[in-house]
Amino acid sequence: PYSDLPVCPQVKCEHYWPLDAKPCTHGHLQVTLEGEEVLEDWTVRDLMLQHVKQKTLPVRQFHYMTWPDHGVPHSTDPMLAFRKVLRQWLDQTTEGGPPIVHCSAGVGRTGTLIALDVLLRQLDRDQRVGPFSYVQKMRESRPLMVQTEAQYVFLHHCILRFLQQSGRVPTDNGVAYENPLYENV
Structure with missing residues (x-):
């Protein structure tokens, strides 16, 4: 009976950055996408992290997507x-x-x-x-x-x-x- 169940792909890394200008929140941390440069093999994203009632921290994410x-x-x-x-x-x-x-x-x-x-x-x-x-x-x-x-x-x-x-x-x-x-x- 279990062999008929669909196999779900294993999540190996949470998608912690927003896909658009709308910020996403993870607990007390808000992540905002400030900019994005998409190339053939990788993407460079500028993110802004903000913890509730604390200063913001800019983060640059280099995401190699074809590996x-x-x-x-x-x-x-x-x-x-x-x-x-x-x-x-x-x-x-x-x-x-x-x-x-x-x-x-x-x-x-x-x-x-x-x-x-x-x-x-x-x-x-x-x-x-x-x-x-x-x-x-x-x-x-x-x-x-x-x-x-x-x-x-x-x-x-x-x-x-x-x-x-x-x-x-x-x-x-x-x-x-x-x-x-x-x-x-």
Whole structure:
């Protein structure tokens, strides 16, 4: 008898921002959509958060929409462009705290984006990069960061594409790139 019941998709992240100019309320927190820029793979939203009887807080949400849960984006180029837009904004902003990155479980897509940003900054600063070491370090603090083998491979593809775009190639004489061999534990 239960096999005839419809299967409802599991909600993995609540839709906490409004779809239009009408604010939405979550308990004592009101969220207002101030602006939105919709692109092919992602959307950037400017939100205003207001707690009852307290000051407001502007929030910029970078929403990558074409990244499937447990999967990877269709190409490295849009992800690198997204990371560049995000990094430029982070480097320019003077207000607020650290960025908040989330996906459904907070490990797979979240971990991949965080690792990509940190590793590309490391590459620019040190002319070397170690994806395996960094992901291992991330997993010491939060298990399953960069959750799937496909996400780990995608991370490497993004780094290699970044090197190609910047005219650098992985060699022993210039940029050092950790051996991409890995063990998925």
